Amino acid sequence: MIEILLIVCAPLIGGLIYGLERKMRARMQNRQGPPLLQPFYDMWKLIDKQAFIINPYHTILGMMHFISLWMVVAFIILGENLLYVIFLHLLSSIFLILAGFSVKSIYSHIGSNRELLAILAYEPILIMLGVGFFILNGSFDISVIRENSPALASLFLLFLAFLMLIPIKLKKSPFDASEAHQEIVGGVEIEFSGVFFEFLYMAKWLEYIFIYLLLMLFAGDNILLGTGLFAIVFFLVNLVDNATARIKMSHLLKIVLGIGLTLGMCNLIGLSYV
Amino acid sequence: MSKKTINIPLGSQHISLLEPVRFKFECENEKIITVDSDVGFVHRGIERACTTKFKFDAIGYVVARVCGLCAITHSLSYTAAIEKLLGGEITAKSKYLRILLLELDRIHSHMLCLSHTCENAGFEAMFMRIMGDRELVMEIQELLTGNRIQFDYISIGGVNRDISSEISKKIIANLYEVKQRALGYMDEFTNNWSLSLKFKGIGALSLDDAYMLNAIGPLARASGLNIDVRNEIEYLPFDEVGFKMQTHRDGDINARNLVRLNEIINSIEMCNNILEGLPEGAIFTKLKGKPKGEAVIRFEAPRGELMYYVKGNGTAMLERVRIKTPTFSCIPAFSHIFVGENYADAPAILASFDPCLSCTAK
Amino acid sequence: MSIYSTLIAAPLLFAVLVFVGTRRVRDVLSAIFIVILGALSLSNIFSFNAPLEMSLPETFHVLFILIDVAVLAYFLWQGALLKHAYVIFFALVQILLYGAVMFLSPSIVSGDIFVDDISAVMLLVINIVGGIIIVYALEYIENEEFTSLKKNGFIAMLFFFLAVMNFIVCTNNIEIFFLLFELTTLCSYILIAYRGDALSRKNALQALWMNQIGGIAILAALIFSILQYDTVYFDVLIANSNPLYLLPIVLLAIAAFVKGASIPFDKWLLGAMVAPTPVSAILHSATMVKIAPYLMLKLAPAMSGFVSLTITLIGTFVFFSASLLALSKDYFKEILGLSTIALLGLMMALAAIGTPEAVTACLVLIVFHAISKALLFLQAGILEKNFHLKYVDDINGLVNHAPLVVFFIVIGFASLTLPPFGAFIAKFMAIESIAGEIIHNPLYAFALIFLALGSVFLTLLYFKVVTKLFAKDADVKSRHVEISKFYTIPSFLLVFLLLIGMYISFERAFLSSLEIVVPLVLIALIPALFSLLLFKKAHRVKEYNCGEKDDIQLSMYYFHMPRRVQITLTILATLGMWILLLGTIV
Amino acid sequence: MFNLKKYRKKSPWILHYNAGSCNGCDIEILASLAPKYDLERFGVVNTGNPKQSDIFLVTGPVTLRSRERLVELYMQMPEPKVVVAVGSCSCTGGVFRDMYNVEDGVDRYIPVDVYIPGCAVSPELIIDGLVQGLEILEQKTKEMEKPLKLFKESTCEEGIVNRRDTALKVGKIDEKN
Structure with a gap:
């Protein structure tokens, strides 16, 4: 029952995290910042706007992105197969990319293309993460992973690699080239408006939930450790966001793939020796 | 095989642009191959209006509206030209005050450019930091002139407001603060890893190209071309107030940023020296007569050399006002720099030129 | 037994029958034959209970030797005629080695025919997917400008191919296997050179000499097998194989790599693109290249330790590098071809792992890859014939003109990457089985990385193409192009097969139905509901173009791959092969 | 059912267009986003x-070349929307009034809701003007608001409004009249 409640509320929790983050970022930049509930104000406002459509495919694909992302979050909460969750998440990203390519807008295309390249950067690391958990627990099932003791120590290198892909997924500096407001005005989301933009806006919240739920997996059955991890990583990500510029896609690929794969590799090899 | 290039537009309305300008980049993937630029969106016809609509004593305020950022240079250049035609001599104090404001304007303009470059490079926190510190300069400008941006401080024959000792103290205090901050930025620009990926070696202009393509201002100085009007004119003894030429060899975005930062620090020194050695006297002398003849005046605006040509025929209406703005001279260099760069860098490169299209189109 | 002999004999028979009668008679007859073949292979898999083993009479063996000599002589003749040094050289080597094999006669004898469940699955794929492609080819070849004799010959060749393939998955005798291997080489040689122009000839010869290397590998394997184990039969060889002396197995594996067009032998499959599209379709999906994973599966029980690991690494490396190379391609068929090479690499890697889970994954991949690739190649043919499109860049906004073709292409690509389709499930299981191996041997972690990167590259590749289809310009008026029913019906059949496959994978409970059905239903339903509710009220607007009114020019992103990357990858793969070979000898 | 309208004024996202100003007002808009004035307190996001x-x-008097862009951008904004004319010259043309290449103020082309005078406008005034704009935003309906010039009535097919060609090019209107 509690799971159902969590699944239904997932976007709302994500919205709260997003609001907290905006507030925190403003404080780090010496500003007052928007109210905590600002994301929800934006949400209600977007419902009330006149909706524009470029073409039906574009809009429907955007919605599919949102729904499938919600599915991903639901499956994590329900404790399904981790590998399947990762692939379903890939599917949801692909919906978004297809949406971006389905309009005749150059910024949308560039954004989609960068999103594709970003997938190239983070997907192998996610798969390795899944395999790491599999080696530790003998199962891909998230419910099993949650029942076991914390995996943070044995998967520490993979954890570091995972930290690198949080900014990619959450569109934070230095790895936010796929959204890049100053270059391509938001990339994929540029042609969405009104209530249809809402889906993308809320999908961003779900992305928070997805990434932090994966993070919690490192803590296993230790809820305290999980909360601590969340707090530390949340702070760290924002700190890095405020201390770096946006780097280019080619650099992103080199850095994330180079460092992430090496770390993951070392960890997997180490695991099989122990 | 079909065509493999894409056209990426930048402007006329784009979030990374403050002013309407249109670039069309022909890109291969995201690498820029050719650039097509269009700058005339803000043409308002000020030069013509100066000879038909306004009398010569009002034009100083009109030409300030050519550009909000180098407003003071425009009005100073125009006023100096008229003063040259009228033949009167103005007091030393008003000259010093004019230069003081000119340098203050340079500081805030450079800070804006730096922050905008950071913003376009995706470094929001740095943008906020520099914009926040820029308010220190805006504050003293407001104290000194009564307005934050369009000062209307200079009039023919002198300046409009005197400076009190409290204001002078406040200026010195704030500038000291700004200098500390600027040293902090220097550190950030040199040492931040992500900024170095974004700025170092990007958008480079070699010394030869800078010379060939007629680059001026910080753009040329960052490439090692030591060209600065303050070094060449005798309106004020710039050497005495502490002017030093700032150059850099690399010619990339980072070099331009460092040149601007060094100029900020130099300008702060100059302001301090000016305030220290401020001569006593009136701030205004009444000049009589109508302008007759031709005058050419050059000043160093924050973006480079600004040249005014004024021709009067002895009536209140001028015969010709010609403005040659710094950005206009730099446009060939801009287009040259873009070629071969990544589109992802284009907004930051553009911001690092500190283009003023409002000046260019007039 | 009768099933198998029919499966082999019927296509052979029809290959002759094609030449009599009018076109109409031929088409009807073909359809009937294909239905019979499909039904037989289906009934075979349903009635299958125990592996069947039997021997062929001596006369057949003599016949086979004669054919073998004839084929080798033909190769030699072709080489001499077209003055191709490689072909002549390899043919001579083959003749020599074959003589040696004939000279050494083994004493341990076993059944010539051996059909197990893997063969049954292969038969199903060959006959049903191959049959559907032949139906398509009937229409396709009519639109070409050839003499009717040549057209009939084309169809006959395809049927002959089916017969050879049916035989090859049933045989247990490596000598017969060698003969059939050479016959597929011959078939492909003739089919690739079918158009008869200079390029076709050149590519056909390339395919010929590359495949001859495979033949030499098999002959060498035969010699070593006779010397060491005194047998020419797969089952005996595998049952008795000594982990310290795996040279015959490795040589056979190398033959598989050649047939599977793994890097560095990839040139011949890409060169085969010049043939009429049904040839590509049949080569890539049901026949020819599928020998590779099949052979690997057959050899898997004998592999152990070093060999298994190295083949897995080579396979996954090929998977990775072929999909990387495909990213830089623009020619639709070439993209498909490289993705075939990639997936074959993965299949061979999975077969080499050899755990039951990996074998299942491999089989699932074989089946679904065959169906999807057939579907995609049929669309490639339609694009060429009806829309005159060859390059991905030109298919911009195809959804306006040919929604059906776009639907097929999207289904084809989706079935290779995304849940809930079969190939996705296979990839899923592949990761699981490699993850299981890492526990025993950390070097499998490299295989995992190659697999992970390769599958992302493939996804990128497929969606690079798919997105072009959707780049829709709302103002464009669609032009209607009539697509022949004979083109669409085979495609529909293949989609139907995909759906059946999905159903079967539910039955086998690879994934719980909750995991698959619920998301799909919701992902499809909710947007549809919303669109019904909201689309009427929404205004249609223009794309954002910085406030300008002029037109936006779009073209595709491409991923430029420097030549040195290509060379490095080839060298690495070759190195892998040599390590495999030398490591086994040492 | 609670009132959605009240959330409009809590989340104003802004679009900025320079229709020929001297940069003074544009810089002040930028400055008002910066820490000292911090427009994001009100939920403002500069979306672009x-x-x-x-x-x-909108800043600046409308120059002849920026009119089409102005109308085009205006038509691409979904209702309800508010137009704020920032600076004297966008209110009336200011010092540029009657120059040969300017059109004397934004309200010749699109309906303006709030005028913020000043040359240059100070950030305090911008904030004040924006907040007043929010009050107006709350009252607005979702009816399509039309530009005053360079506008062609949008077509409607099967109940779907097509806004693709509503903003005209300058040349076309001359042909029509």
Whole structure:
């Protein structure tokens, strides 16, 4: 029952995290910042706007992105197969990319293309993460992973690699080239408006939930450790966001793939020796 | 095989642009191959209006509206030209005050450019930091002139407001603060890893190209071309107030940023020296007569050399006002720099030129 | 037994029958034959209970030797005629080695025919997917400008191919296997050179000499097998194989790599693109290249330790590098071809792992890859014939003109990457089985990385193409192009097969139905509901173009791959092969 | 059912267009986003994308070349929307009034809701003007608001309004009249 409640509320929790983050970022930049509930104000406002459509495919694909992302979050909460969750998440990203390519807008295309390249950067690391958990627990099932003791120590290198892909997924500096407001005005989301933009806006919240739920997996059955991890990583990500510029896609690929794969590799090899 | 290039537009309305300008980049993937630029969106016809609509004593305020950022240079250049035609001599104090404001304007303009470059490079926190510190300069400008941006401080024959000792103290205090901050930025620009990926070696202009393509201002100085009007004119003894030429060899975005930062620090020194050695006297002398003849005046605006040509025929209406703005001279260099760069860098490169299209189109 | 002999004999028979009668008679007859073949292979898999083993009479063996000599002589003749040094050289080597094999006669004898469940699955794929492609080819070849004799010959060749393939998955005798291997080489040689122009000839010869290397590998394997184990039969060889002396197995594996067009032998499959599209379709999906994973599966029980690991690494490396190379391609068929090479690499890697889970994954991949690739190649043919499109860049906004073709292409690509389709499930299981191996041997972690990167590259590749289809310009008026029913019906059949496959994978409970059905239903339903509710009220607007009114020019992103990357990858793969070979000898 | 309208004024996203100003006002808009004035307190986000904006900040007298862009951007903004004319010259033409290449103020082309005078406008005034714009935003309906010039009535097919060609090019209107 509690799971159902969590699944239904997932976007709302994500919205709260997003609001907290905006507030925190403003404080780090010496500003007052928007109210905590600002994301929800934006949400209600977007419902009330006149909706524009470029073409039906574009809009429907955007919605599919949102729904499938919600599915991903639901499956994590329900404790399904981790590998399947990762692939379903890939599917949801692909919906978004297809949406971006389905309009005749150059910024949308560039954004989609960068999103594709970003997938190239983070997907192998996610798969390795899944395999790491599999080696530790003998199962891909998230419910099993949650029942076991914390995996943070044995998967520490993979954890570091995972930290690198949080900014990619959450569109934070230095790895936010796929959204890049100053270059391509938001990339994929540029042609969405009104209530249809809402889906993308809320999908961003779900992305928070997805990434932090994966993070919690490192803590296993230790809820305290999980909360601590969340707090530390949340702070760290924002700190890095405020201390770096946006780097280019080619650099992103080199850095994330180079460092992430090496770390993951070392960890997997180490695991099989122990 | 079909065509493999894409056209990426930048402007006329784009979030990374403050002013309407249109670039069309022909890109291969995201690498820029050719650039097509269009700058005339803000043409308002000020030069013509100066000879038909306004009398010569009002034009100083009109030409300030050519550009909000180098407003003071425009009005100073125009006023100096008229003063040259009228033949009167103005007091030393008003000259010093004019230069003081000119340098203050340079500081805030450079800070804006730096922050905008950071913003376009995706470094929001740095943008906020520099914009926040820029308010220190805006504050003293407001104290000194009564307005934050369009000062209307200079009039023919002198300046409009005197400076009190409290204001002078406040200026010195704030500038000291700004200098500390600027040293902090220097550190950030040199040492931040992500900024170095974004700025170092990007958008480079070699010394030869800078010379060939007629680059001026910080753009040329960052490439090692030591060209600065303050070094060449005798309106004020710039050497005495502490002017030093700032150059850099690399010619990339980072070099331009460092040149601007060094100029900020130099300008702060100059302001301090000016305030220290401020001569006593009136701030205004009444000049009589109508302008007759031709005058050419050059000043160093924050973006480079600004040249005014004024021709009067002895009536209140001028015969010709010609403005040659710094950005206009730099446009060939801009287009040259873009070629071969990544589109992802284009907004930051553009911001690092500190283009003023409002000046260019007039 | 009768099933198998029919499966082999019927296509052979029809290959002759094609030449009599009018076109109409031929088409009807073909359809009937294909239905019979499909039904037989289906009934075979349903009635299958125990592996069947039997021997062929001596006369057949003599016949086979004669054919073998004839084929080798033909190769030699072709080489001499077209003055191709490689072909002549390899043919001579083959003749020599074959003589040696004939000279050494083994004493341990076993059944010539051996059909197990893997063969049954292969038969199903060959006959049903191959049959559907032949139906398509009937229409396709009519639109070409050839003499009717040549057209009939084309169809006959395809049927002959089916017969050879049916035989090859049933045989247990490596000598017969060698003969059939050479016959597929011959078939492909003739089919690739079918158009008869200079390029076709050149590519056909390339395919010929590359495949001859495979033949030499098999002959060498035969010699070593006779010397060491005194047998020419797969089952005996595998049952008795000594982990310290795996040279015959490795040589056979190398033959598989050649047939599977793994890097560095990839040139011949890409060169085969010049043939009429049904040839590509049949080569890539049901026949020819599928020998590779099949052979690997057959050899898997004998592999152990070093060999298994190295083949897995080579396979996954090929998977990775072929999909990387495909990213830089623009020619639709070439993209498909490289993705075939990639997936074959993965299949061979999975077969080499050899755990039951990996074998299942491999089989699932074989089946679904065959169906999807057939579907995609049929669309490639339609694009060429009806829309005159060859390059991905030109298919911009195809959804306006040919929604059906776009639907097929999207289904084809989706079935290779995304849940809930079969190939996705296979990839899923592949990761699981490699993850299981890492526990025993950390070097499998490299295989995992190659697999992970390769599958992302493939996804990128497929969606690079798919997105072009959707780049829709709302103002464009669609032009209607009539697509022949004979083109669409085979495609529909293949989609139907995909759906059946999905159903079967539910039955086998690879994934719980909750995991698959619920998301799909919701992902499809909710947007549809919303669109019904909201689309009427929404205004249609223009794309954002910085406030300008002029037109936006779009073209595709491409991923430029420097030549040195290509060379490095080839060298690495070759190195892998040599390590495999030398490591086994040492 | 609670009132959605009240959330409009809590989340104004702005679009900024320079229709020929001297940069003074544009810089002040930028400055008002910066820490000292911090417009984000009110939920303001500078989206730069007309399709996701509520408030259109226009600076400068409208020059002849920027009119089409102005109307085009205005038409791409979804209703309800508010136009704020920032600076004296966008209110009336200011010092540029009657120059040969300017059109004397934004309200010749699109309906303006709030005028913020000043040369240059100070950030305090911008904030004040924006907040007043929010009050207006709350009252607005979702009726399509039309530009005053360079506008062609949008077509409607099967109940779907097509806004693709509503903003005209300058040349076309001359042909029509």
